[in-house]
Amino acid sequence: MRRVVCLSLFFFSHAFALTVKHDLGETEIPNIPQRVVALDWVSTETLLSLGITPFAIADTDGYRHWVAFPALPDTVKDVGSRREPNLESITALKPDLIVINEAHAAVYPALAKIAPTVAFNVFNGEKKPLKALRTMTVTVGSIFGKEDVSHDVINAAQHIFQQNNAKLHEAGMANLPLVVIRFIGNTHVRIHGEGSLANDIVVELGLRNSWQEKTNNWGFSSSGIEALAKHQQATVVYLESLDDAQRKAIFSTPLWKAMRFSRENNVIALPPIWTFGGLISAQRMSNEITANLIGNAEK
Numbered sequence: 001m002r003r004v005v006c007l008s009l010f011f012f013s014h015a016f017a018l019t020v021k022h023d024l025g026e027t028e029i030p031n032i033p034q035r036v037v038a039l040d041w042v043s044t045e046t047l048l049s050l051g052i053t054p055f056a057i058a059d060t061d062g063y064r065h066w067v068a069f070p071a072l073p074d075t076v077k078d079v080g081s082r083r084e085p086n087l088e089s090i091t092a093l094k095p096d097l098i099v100i101n102e103a104h105a106a107v108y109p110a111l112a113k114i115a116p117t118v119a120f121n122v123f124n125g126e127k128k129p130l131k132a133l134r135t136m137t138v139t140v141g142s143i144f145g146k147e148d149v150s151h152d153v154i155n156a157a158q159h160i161f162q163q164n165n166a167k168l169h170e171a172g173m174a175n176l177p178l179v180v181i182r183f184i185g186n187t188h189v190r191i192h193g194e195g196s197l198a199n200d201i202v203v204e205l206g207l208r209n210s211w212q213e214k215t216n217n218w219g220f221s222s223s224g225i226e227a228l229a230k231h232q233q234a235t236v237v238y239l240e241s242l243d244d245a246q247r248k249a250i251f252s253t254p255l256w257k258a259m260r261f262s263r264e265n266n267v268i269a270l271p272p273i274w275t276f277g278g279l280i281s282a283q284r285m286s287n288e289i290t291a292n293l294i295g296n297a298e299k
Contacts (some may be wrong), residue, residue: 018143023101024108024119031098032145037115039085042122043099045278046137048072049153050146056093057084067274069284090114097143099152118143123218123276127195130204134280155277161204164290168205171294177210177234178202178289182275183242184248188224195219198275201285210234218276225255231261235296236267237289239275268292 018029021233035055037043047150056077059168080086122132141150180198181189196219
């Protein structure tokens with residue numbers, strides 16, 4: 001996050017006052033929240049990772065499909081889409097905290113009138129999402145009096161990164177070049193580079209991201225599949241979302257079949273993982289990349 005998180009806590013009896021400086025301003029939180037609404041999936045994932053069940057989120061079905069872990073309880077209510085949350089529904093729920101990102105900047109004043117609202121912008125111009133996730137996790141933990149839990153979550157993730165790094169190093173894969181992609185239709189790809197969660201995971205694993213082109217604030221470049229021809233020495237890691245017809249259409253083309261990574265079977269598929277997620281998604285990505293790289297080498 002671009003701003004330093006500033007916390008001031010004053011405990012008395014069973015209540016506390018908390019001031020949080022966040023990406024869209026400064027917010028006073030008078031009590032530990034009991035009815036939190038999260039309008040983006042990073043916030044939802046982070047809350048759940050800390051053992052906090054949000055009262056409502058934006059797009060419950062989408063979270064269950066794209067993010068999936070941690071699992072979202074059936075009791076969590078839906079308040080519309082992430083792009084256009086339903087302010088009337090949110091108001092009716094009487095939340096005592098709303099968590100958003102900078103994509104909601106236009107409705108921040110309206111949300112702040114409903115309940116104390118804080119914004120965390122993990123994917124931004126600093127292009128260090130893993131660092132931002134750690135900061136966000138500590139801040140959210142502090143809001144709920146769960147500082148110790150937040151550090152446990154961060155340490156657990158770091159332990160997994162280090163463990164997987166050691167496994168890959170032992171397998172002789174240190175500094176192995178990768179390209180991490182998601183197919184968009186049959187002819188285009190989203191390639192994850194600087195500023196992406198995937199890139200940070202690749203670095204944590206002691207691998208090398210072969211894609212060093214300019215990326216947007218989300219950390220990816222959009223291009224035709226032919227852009228991969230410049231990275232034929234790399235192992236291609238793609239996030240699964242293809243049906244059988246798409247897979248056949250892509251992998252049977254002369255272009256794809258001619259590229260070195262295809263000819264040498266240096267293509268691995270990861271299960272669906274939300275590439276714009278939190279520390280749980282980061283752990284899953286780390287585990288899947290490690291297991292698939294080692295498994296592919298043993299074939």
